[in-house]
Amino acid sequence: MRTPKTRERVVITGMGVVCPLGNDVQTLWEAVLSGRSGANRTAIFDASTFPTTFDAEVKNYDHRTRVRRPELHETASRGSGFAVGAATQACRHAGIDTETAQPTDGIDRTRMGIYLGAGEGALDHNTFFACIFAGWDPQQQKMTWEPSTRLGFARMKAAYELEQEPNMAAAHVALLTGARGPARSCLTACAASTQAVGEAMMLIRRGDADVMIAGGAHSMIHPLGVTGFNRLTALSTRNDSPETASRPFCGNRDGFVLGEGAAILILESLTSARKRGVQILAEVVGYGSSSDAFRVTDMHDEGRGPVQAMRAALADASLTYRDIDYINTHGTSTQENDSIETLAIKTVFQERARQVPASGIKSMLGHLIGAAGAAELITCVLAIRNNIVPATINLHDPDPKLDLDYVPNVPRQMPVNIVMKESFGFGGQNNVVIVKRFT
Amino acid sequence: MSAARVVVTGLGAVSPLGLSAEETWAGLCAGRCGIRRIAAFDPTGFPCELGGEVPDYRIQDRVPRTYRKAVKLMCRDIELAVMAAGEALAASGLITKGIDPEKVNVDPTRMASNIGAGIICCDLTELAPAVAASTAEGRFDLHRWGKEGLELITPLWLLKYLPNMLSCHIGIIHDIQGPSNTITCGEASAHLAIGEAAQVIARGDADAAVAGAAEAKINQMVMLRQHLLKRAVATPDADPQTICRPFDTHACGAIFGEGAGMVILENLDRARARKARILAEIAGVGHSHSLSPAYERLEPGGEGVRIAVEKALADAEIGPEDLDLVIPHGTAVPSDDLAEAQGLEAAFGPAARQVPVWPTKSMLSTTGAASGALDVVAAVRAIVEGVIPAAKNFDGPAAGCHLNVVTGRRVGRIRHALCCSYTFGGQVAALVLKTFDGEAER
Numbered sequence: 001m002r003t004p005k006t007r008e009r010v011v012i013t014g015m016g017v018v019c020p021l022g023n024d025v026q027t028l029w030e031a032v033l034s035g036r037s038g039a040n041r042t043a044i045f046d047a048s049t050f051p052t053t054f055d056a057e058v059k060n061y062d063h064r065t066r067v068r069r070p071e072l073h074e075t076a077s078r079g080s081g082f083a084v085g086a087a088t089q090a091c092r093h094a095g096i097d098t099e100t101a102q103p104t105d106g107i108d109r110t111r112m113g114i115y116l117g118a119g120e121g122a123l124d125h126n127t128f129f130a131c132i133f134a135g136w137d138p139q140q141q142k143m144t145w146e147p148s149t150r151l152g153f154a155r156m157k158a159a160y161e162l163e164q165e166p167n168m169a170a171a172h173v174a175l176l177t178g179a180r181g182p183a184r185s186c187l188t189a190c191a192a193s194t195q196a197v198g199e200a201m202m203l204i205r206r207g208d209a210d211v212m213i214a215g216g217a218h219s220m221i222h223p224l225g226v227t228g229f230n231r232l233t234a235l236s237t238r239n240d241s242p243e244t245a246s247r248p249f250c251g252n253r254d255g256f257v258l259g260e261g262a263a264i265l266i267l268e269s270l271t272s273a274r275k276r277g278v279q280i281l282a283e284v285v286g287y288g289s290s291s292d293a294f295r296v297t298d299m300h301d302e303g304r305g306p307v308q309a310m311r312a313a314l315a316d317a318s319l320t321y322r323d324i325d326y327i328n329t330h331g332t333s334t335q336e337n338d339s340i341e342t343l344a345i346k347t348v349f350q351e352r353a354r355q356v357p358a359s360g361i362k363s364m365l366g367h368l369i370g371a372a373g374a375a376e377l378i379t380c381v382l383a384i385r386n387n388i389v390p391a392t393i394n395l396h397d398p399d400p401k402l403d404l405d406y407v408p409n410v411p412r413q414m415p416v417n418i419v420m421k422e423s424f425g426f427g428g429q430n431n432v433v434i435v436k437r438f439t
Numbered sequence: 440m441s442a443a444r445v446v447v448t449g450l451g452a453v454s455p456l457g458l459s460a461e462e463t464w465a466g467l468c469a470g471r472c473g474i475r476r477i478a479a480f481d482p483t484g485f486p487c488e489l490g491g492e493v494p495d496y497r498i499q500d501r502v503p504r505t506y507r508k509a510v511k512l513m514c515r516d517i518e519l520a521v522m523a524a525g526e527a528l529a530a531s532g533l534i535t536k537g538i539d540p541e542k543v544n545v546d547p548t549r550m551a552s553n554i555g556a557g558i559i560c561c562d563l564t565e566l567a568p569a570v571a572a573s574t575a576e577g578r579f580d581l582h583r584w585g586k587e588g589l590e591l592i593t594p595l596w597l598l599k600y601l602p603n604m605l606s607c608h609i610g611i612i613h614d615i616q617g618p619s620n621t622i623t624c625g626e627a628s629a630h631l632a633i634g635e636a637a638q639v640i641a642r643g644d645a646d647a648a649v650a651g652a653a654e655a656k657i658n659q660m661v662m663l664r665q666h667l668l669k670r671a672v673a674t675p676d677a678d679p680q681t682i683c684r685p686f687d688t689h690a691c692g693a694i695f696g697e698g699a700g701m702v703i704l705e706n707l708d709r710a711r712a713r714k715a716r717i718l719a720e721i722a723g724v725g726h727s728h729s730l731s732p733a734y735e736r737l738e739p740g741g742e743g744v745r746i747a748v749e750k751a752l753a754d755a756e757i758g759p760e761d762l763d764l765v766i767p768h769g770t771a772v773p774s775d776d777l778a779e780a781q782g783l784e785a786a787f788g789p790a791a792r793q794v795p796v797w798p799t800k801s802m803l804s805t806t807g808a809a810s811g812a813l814d815v816v817a818a819v820r821a822i823v824e825g826v827i828p829a830a831k832n833f834d835g836p837a838a839g840c841h842l843n844v845v846t847g848r849r850v851g852r853i854r855h856a857l858c859c860s861y862t863f864g865g866q867v868a869a870l871v872l873k874t875f876d877g878e879a880e881r
Contacts, residue, residue, distance in 0.1 A: 001442065001445065001637065001641055001721065001722065001724060001755070002442075002723075002753070002754050002755075003442045004442065046581050049581075049582045049583075049584075049585030051585075051589070072732055110746050110750075113726070118623075126579060129566075129570045129579045129584075130579060131563075131660075132563050132566055132567050133567075135567075136567040136568075136571055138568075141568075142564060143480070143563055143567060145480045145481040145482070146481060146483045149482075149483070149484035149485060149659060152659075152660070152663040153484070153666070156664075156667055157667070158667035158669075161663075161667055162668060162863060164558060165623075165863065165864060166602070167623055167624040167625050167862065167864040167866060168734065170624070170865075170866065171728075171734055171865045171866075174728040175730055175732065180727050180728050180730070180742075180746055181726070181727065181728075183624070183726055183728040183866045183867070184622055184631050184635070185622070185623055185624050186622050186623060187603060187621055187623040188603045188606075188619070189601055199620065199635065223581060223584060223585075227584075227596075228596060228597030229597065230589060231594045231596055231597065232594060232595065232597055233594075288618075289620065289644075290548075290617060290618065291552070291610045291615060291616055291617070291618075292616070293547065293613075293614050295611065296509070296512055296595075296607055296608065304616070305616065312618075316644075426598065426603070427598070427601065427604055427606075427607030429603055429607070
C-alpha cells in the first residue's frame with residue numbers, strides 16, 4: 001500500500017444532529033446547558049405493559065421535509081431518516097452543497113467519503129410475528145416453514161425489508177450527497193459512531209479522502225429492541241419518573257434510558273478546509289480502539305479495555321492524561337458501566353483523576369446506542385467553543401464508591417481546550433476520540 | 440511517515456465446499472458446486488429451494504474445551520466466524536490463548552480483529568413460544584407480549600444476534616485485545632474489513648489482525664428478503680449444478696448461502712522476525728459508492744466499481760496490465776453482473792480483454808458478508824499455487840459483458856490479484872493482493 005507522503009491534520013467543519021433533545025445543533029446545546037431531559041413516555045409503540053414504559057424519542061421530525069429529493073428517501077427507516085436530516089445540516093454548516101442538482105462547492109466527490117456507525121432498521125413486527133405464528137406447531141414445539149414462508153411472500157414488503165440492513169443509513173447519505181469516496185458502516189454496539197469518527201479521521205490522515213461525512217444513526221425503539229434490552233435488565237424501570245431515570249454515577253442508578261437519533265460531523269483535511277476557506281470548529285487529534293476480550297456479558301472488572309483505548313488515543317494524539325481538560329464519559333447509568341468507567345479513568349488519569357471534570361450527558365440525551373458517541377462528540381466540540389462543560393443531571397445522591405468530579409447538575413464555565421470522548425459497547429468494544437481547540 | 444508492509448500469513452474458511460480453506464480451495468479447483476436443496480429448514484414455498492449450505496459440524500468440537508459452555512450464546516454466523524478464525528490463526532503459526540494457553544507467542548494488546556458481518560436474523564423457533572403466548576384469536580397482541588411474551592425470551596437473547604459478537608467471541612477465545620471493528624456493509628463487508636485491518640497494521644496500531652467475515656444466509660427470513668428483492672433465482676426445479684451462472688448469457692439470479700473466510704494479516708517485519716510463511720502481500724485498498732436510487736441494485740454502468748478499482752490499483756502503484764487474476768463479485772443477477780462488468784472494463788481500459796476474470800459464486804453461492812472473504816482466501820491460494828481454476832457454468836458472455844472469463848484452468852505466476860465486491864445499499868470495495876517477493880524493496 002502506498003506510503004502517505006504527509007500526515008494530514010483533520011479538522012471538523014460541520015455538525016448536524018437529530019436527537020431526543022432537539023433536531024438541530026443549537027437546540028441540542030441549549031437543552032444541554034439548561035439541563036433538560038429528553039425522556040418521555042414511549043409514544044412510537046404501545047409499551048404500556050413492558051417492564052420499561054418510557055424512552056427518549058426524537059420528536060416532531062419528518063425527514064422528507066429536510067432533503068432536496070424526498071423520493072430518494074421515501075422508505076427510509078427511522079435511523080436512516082435521522083441520518084439524512086443530520087447530514088443535510090452538517091453539510092450546510094460545512095458549505096457542502098446537497099441542495100442543488102450540480103453541487104457548487106467544488107469538492108471532488110471521489111475524495112468525499114462516508115463512515116457511519118449505524119444500526120439496523122426496525123422490522124415490521126406485526127408481519128414478522130404473524131409469519132412466526134403461522135408456522136409454529138405448539139404440539140411439536142417446532143416451525144413448519146411452508147405456511148410461514150407463504151405468509152411472508154404475501155405480506156412482507158421488499159423496500160421495507162431492505163431498509164433494515166445496517167448499511168442503508170450510509171446508502172441514503174451517499175444518495176443525498178453524491179459522495180463517491182471511501183464508504184464504510186460499522187456496528188460495534190454502543191461504541192459504533194465513535195469508532196466511525198476515529199476511523200474516518202484515519203482515512204483523511206492517510207490521504208484517502210479530503211472530506212468524510214462521519215457519525216452515527218440508530219433507533220432501537222421498537223418492540224424487539226426494547227424486549228432485548230429489558231431481558232438483559234439494562235434499561236431503567238423508573239417508570240414513574242422518566243426525566244430523572246437516566247442518572248449516571250448516581251448511587252441508585254438502575255439502567256439506561258433508550259434513545260435514538262443521528263449525529264454527523266464533517267471531518268476534513270486541514271489543507272482542504274483552508275483551501276475552501278471554511279470555518280474550523282475543532283481538530284480531531286487522537287483515536288484509540290480496543291476490545292476487552294473478556295466476556296460477552298460483562299465488562300472486564302478492572303476496565304482493561306477502556307484503559308487501553310484511552311491510552312491509545314492519548315498516544316495517537318501525542319498527549320498525556322495531564323493535557324485533558326474534560327472527559328465526556330460513556331456514563332450510561334448502569335451499575336456496571338459507571339463503576340468500571342470510573343475505575344478506568346482513575347487508572348489512566350492517576351493523581352489527576354479527581355481534578356478532571358468527567359460528565360455524563362446521557363443523563364439528558366438518553367442512550368442513542370450506535371449514534372451515541374457522535375452525538376456526544378458534538379457536545380464536546382461545543383464545550384470547547386463555548387468554554388463550558390456540560391453537567392451530569394439527576395446526580396443528587398452520589399454513589400459513595402464513585403468519587404470523580406462528575407459536574408453534578410450544573411454546567412461549568414471553564415477553559416476547555418482538549419476533550420476526551422469515551423464510548424464502550426456490549427461485548428467489550430472500546431473506542432475513544434480526542435478533540436482539540438484548533439490553533 | 441513510513442507505513443508498514445502488510446502480509447497474509449494464515450487462511451481459514453468454512454464454505455459450502457468444505458469446513459476448511461484446503462477443502463474449499465480443492466473444491467474450487469475441481470469445479471465442485473456447493474449448491475443443493477436447503478436442508479436447514481423446509482424450503483417448500485420458495486420459487487427456488489436451493490442454497491449453499493456448509494457441511495455438518497459440531498461446534499462444541501471446534502472451540503477450546505474451556506469455551507464449550509459459551510456456544511449457547513452463538514448464533515450460526517458466530518459459529519462460522521469462530522471456526523474460520525481458529526483455522527486461520529492455527530495456520531499462521533501465531534499461538535494465541537485459544538490455540539495453546541501455555542505457549543502464547545503474541546502480545547494480545549497488539550492483535551486486532553476486523554470482521555465483516557451481515558444483519559443477523561434471529562432463530563424464529565426461539566421466539567415462537569413468546570409469539571404464541573401473545574397471540575389471541577389469530578391476532579398478535581402487543582400488550583400480552585410486554586407482559587407474558589417477553590418473559591419467555593431467554594435473558595441473553597439480544598447478545599446472540601449483535602453483529603459485533605462475531606468479533607467478540609473470536610476476541611475472547613483468542614485473547615485479542617487490540618483495535619476491533621465490525622463492518623456491516625452487506626456483501627462488501629469482507630473487503631472493507633480486510634482493507635481496514637491492513638491499514639490498522641500499516642499505521643502501527645497493531646502487529647497482526649484476524650480479518651474477514653462470516654454470514655449465514657440460510658435462514659427463512661433472509662431468503663424471503665432476497666426473493667422479495669428479486670435477486671434470487673426463481674426457477675422451480677433448477678439444476679443446482681448449473682443454475683448459478685455469473686456473467687453467463689443464461690444467468691438468471693443469485694443463489695444464497697453461508698460461510699466464513701478469515702485471513703491473518705501481519706506486519707511484514709514481525710512476520711519475518713518469527714520466520715512465518717508469507718503467503719501474499721496486501722498491496723492496495725480502494726473504496727467507493729454506487730449511487731443507485733434502486734438501492735438493491737448496482738448502478739447501471741458501474742461507476743462506483745470503476746472508481747474503487749482505480750483507487751485500489753493506484754494504492755498498489757500498478758496498472759491493470761499488472762493484474763493476472765480478478766475475482767469479481769459476480770452474483771449472477773444479470774443487471775448487477777452487467778454493471779459490474781462495465782465498471783471493471785472502464786477501470787481496466789484496453790487490458791480488460793486480457794486480464795483473467797474468475798467468478799466463484801457458481802460454486803460457493805452468494806454467502807453475504809462472507810463472500811468477499813472466501814474470494815480473498817481463494818485469491819491467496821491462487822497466488823501461492825500459481826493456478827487459476829476454470830470458471831464454472833460459463834458458456835458464453837452475457838450481452839454487453841466483455842470480460843475475459845477464464846474457461847479453462849490456467850497455470851502461471853500471478854503477480855497481482857484483484858478482488859472486488861459491492862453490496863445492496865451501494866458500498867463498493869476493491870483489494871489488490873500481491874505475490875510476496877522477499878527481495879523487493881519499496
